[in-house]
Every structure is written in C-alpha cells, then in structure tokens.
Amino acid sequence: DAGITQSPRHKVTETGTPVTLRCHQTENHRYMYWYRQDPGHGLRLIHYSYGVKDTDKGEVSDGYSVSRSKTEDFLLTLESATSSQTSVYFCAISESGIFTEAFFGQGTRLTVV
C-alpha cells in the first residue's frame, strides 16, 4: 500500500483520555493528511502537513492536534477523547499535493467508550 503504515490499527479508549495515532511513510512524500470517515459523511479532512513542522487545519479540526517532526511521521492526537470521535481514521500521502496522486493507508478504527 504505497509505503504507508498506520498504527495502531484498532484502539478502544475511554472518554477523556488522550490518544495518539501514528502515520508512517517510506515514500519521502512532502504532503501528509489525516481524514476521518463516518457513515453518511464520506471522508473529512482533519489536518494536513505540507512539510516538516508545517501543518494546517482541515474542516473538522476541533479536538485534534497534529505534529510532524520528521518527513516520515505524522501524528494525530486527540487531547481528550470524546464519543463523537469514534471513527475510522485514514492517513494519506502525496508527493506534490495533487489529490489525484494521493495514496491512503489502511485506516485506524478508534472507539471511544
């Protein structure tokens, strides 16, 4: 899958706890994205990065933060998980930021109880 690894693949956590999801790439692509996928909503962009330490918000960024200290790793943190953040999270990478060139990871299924 184009050198993208998401970890963990599954996680159950309690409301109010912090959670960090990791996206690791071996393609040396500049752009990395975090999406969430919920029934009836398709994919929605949470945050994206256009380089090391360069990040910006997407359409559903409230309650999430990101960090990118190395080209290959993009971390998504839920500061205090809520049940509304139960979702499937996908990481995507793109060499030039062109959507038609983006590849997606396998996803992380997060359940907040």
Place this chain on the structure above:
Amino acid sequence: QKEVEQDPGPLSVPEGAIVSLNCTYSNSAFQYFMWYRQYSRKGPELLMYTYSSGNKEDGRFTAQVDKSSKYISLFIRDSQPSDSATYLCAMSVDYQLIWGAGTKLIIKP
C-alpha cells in the same frame, strides 16, 4: 444540503450486469472529479479522474461528467464479484477535496 450527494445503497446486481453509480453536486467551481474504490477494512484507492464534461474510459470502467446538470457517473461493464466494494466520488476545488458518502455495491455470483 451537502455539496456532494451520493446514494449510500446498497446496490445489489447480478454478475455480468452493467452498474451505474452516481453523484450530484452543487458547487459549479469543482474542477476535478474522482472515483475511488474502497474494499472493506481498507483505505480508498483512486479508480479514475476527469476534469471536463464527457466520458473517460479505462477498461471496464467509464467515468462520465455532465457539468450542466452537476451530475457525475461511474459505469462498470461486465461486473465481477471482485467489484463488490464501496465506491466514493470526490471533487476538488482549489485545495479542497469534498467527498460523497459512498455507495456500497454488491455483485452477486
């Protein structure tokens, strides 16, 4: 009203049938129109994309865009059980990508 509307299905058809999947949209500024396939428990993968009205063909798949009606379609000919998946449309404007909710397709052997 969502910018991109897509019937969630499921759509169930017999093997060998022609499948038609559709999306409607409201933003006339959309520039690129994409179709993704997503197998269960996997990430989306790009099938086809186009940026103009008309048809684009790739093997058994044909993508059609009608900008005047704000309507896009994906046709699958000679459908196979391996085509069973969720198909998502997505459209881009500037640096945004807006997704449909996906249609679940089931091809019965």
